[in-house]
């Protein structure tokens with residue numbers, strides 16, 4: 314398991330946990346929130362945003378990464394993904410690729426706010442060969 318300071322874990326899980334109530338998930342009823350800690354020490358939040366046209370749904374992690382870029386940061390170091398499901402939720406493939414664009418070695422915390430169970434992994438384990446565009 315990836316090494317991470319306890320206070321970082323608590324802070325990110327708490328921040329994402331607070332945002333969870335804002336998740337818009339009337340179709341799946343799976344509420345997800347994400348908190349992205351950057352190399353500059355700032356934290357950006359995101360939630361999943363579903364749509365009546367299901368395929369247009371935006372995941373929580375990609376919402377948080379968009380907030381990070383919008384605010385001028387470029388390097389996610391640790392990312393928490395929080396749900397109220399029984400088991401920690403792993404990031405979908407699209408989110409893995411989007412995070413890898415900015416840091417293929419990011420630490421990913423998957424946390425269940427219902428049970429307190431969590432898993433910590435390096436993105437390298439979750440996505441060993443991200444697509445890179447070499448010019």
Ligand code: THU
Pocket residue numbers: 338341343345360361362363370371372373374403404405408
């Ligand atoms: N979801 C996320 O927000 N992040 C993931 O990495 C996986 C899935 C959301 C999308 C959708 O609103 C719901 O979970 C069910 O797929």
